[in-house]
Amino acid sequence: MVYAANVSERRRQPPELAISTVIFALRGDGEESRPTLWMPLVRRTRQPYQDLWALPGGPLSAAESLQDAAARNLQETTGLQPDYLEQLYAFGGLDRSPAQRVVSIVYWALVKPDEAALARETDNVRWFRADGVGQLAFDHNQIVDYALWRLRNKVAYSSIAYAFLGEKFTLAQVREVYEAVLGKTLDPANFRRQLRAAPDIQATDEYLQGGRHRPPRLFRYTGSAGPKNGPLA
Amino acid sequence: MVYAANVSERRRQPPELAISTVIFALRGDGEESRPTLWMPLVRRTRQPYQDLWALPGGPLSAAESLQDAAARNLQETTGLQPDYLEQLYAFGGLDRSPAQRVVSIVYWALVKPDEAALARETDNVRWFRADGVGQLAFDHNQIVDYALWRLRNKVAYSSIAYAFLGEKFTLAQVREVYEAVLGKTLDPANFRRQLRAAPDIQATDEYLQGGRHRPPRLFRYTGSAGPKNGPLA
């Protein structure tokens, strides 16, 4: 039995290769409050770490690329199709798993609100606020921290914020994304000017109706969605 | 025999896990010219890609972390001990290797000039200019391109430049590092001011003698050397 393997036995086996994904979505938690970052986790149904929450993941199938494996696994466990998917890091510490050694190649994903609304929530799949996940299985707390760090960094210098939004959005909604991710408020006037200066934000001639005040104009993002990692795809 | 395996056979085997490293050092190539980026490569002595140059690498031993594996492999193949070592990316495309599927976790390293001078150059280990490596084995050209991209990015916003330099250095030497990596000249006056404003650059009371002109002051870097990736070690 693998789980009972002693150390010398374990040293002889090749490390197992697994794929996991940290998934982020923005959700308005209350009625009147600002949206915040959420992520889906799956409950462990086996040892080790049985009944603790963990990142969705699984083994790498032989006939699919790493990214495809992440997307498929994500789809199978949570029903989600990400709008942004990028490799985060390969975790390969010796004692990540108590039995067989596991090397995990971790991806991180962003999903749009309509997609996140479709996500099925079962007894073994539940959404958590990103800043309140509690104790997770394996080294997954460390992985979530790193993913959050990367998200906060990347939102500041790239255009991933739009992966959190639908096709059309108000500039205030974009600002809410930044405020939720960065955890601080931003000056609406200056933020607006910055976005207007960006070439890949196009104004539509539509306005968001139904609000309590002056209807804001809707905009569209015309840049590409996927990650741009220099010479990589 | 692994290399003769057909596709359906190959699909059944678990992917192999390997570690490779892209190593950068700065070398003055001529007498009077500016230093440029170089990297050591190893010659393939077996199929596939026999006789082509490739990144140093090898399989992951069961009892060492990913980073330790990279450092050890690097030491064994090139004799180098890096001053900076950081994970680059996990490459896992289906057709990276013609026979068994291989997932490579790639690191990148920077070595100081005294260390690079010690490096043994044999018939199967040779140094190349980073911008003229020719055709490499596997997808290693793509990997080198990505490592170069990361290096150029990171040099602009972090302090890795000092991993290319010895304990004491002139500000002009630091500038030469930036110019070699970024591939453009920088204003000496403004560059100097920027560095003087950095808190972890300390002036010594020594001067570099033997130059053709006014002897420049030597400085010391007091910051830490390793990669700082947010919540990761």
Add this chain to the structure above:
DNA sequence: ACAAAAGTGTTCAGTGTACACCCATGC
């Protein structure tokens, strides 16, 4: 009319860049 968000204008401090200039050394 009033409140509140949408949207515009203006000021100000900090920063990067260009470049003129002085300093110290070898030849």
Add this chain to the structure above:
DNA sequence: GCATGGGTGTACACTGAACACTTTTGT
């Protein structure tokens, strides 16, 4: 003395932050 790189001073354009102000809607 002269050439050259070391090192300092300074002006200017650009940018981000602060904030006053106008516009447009719902109530």
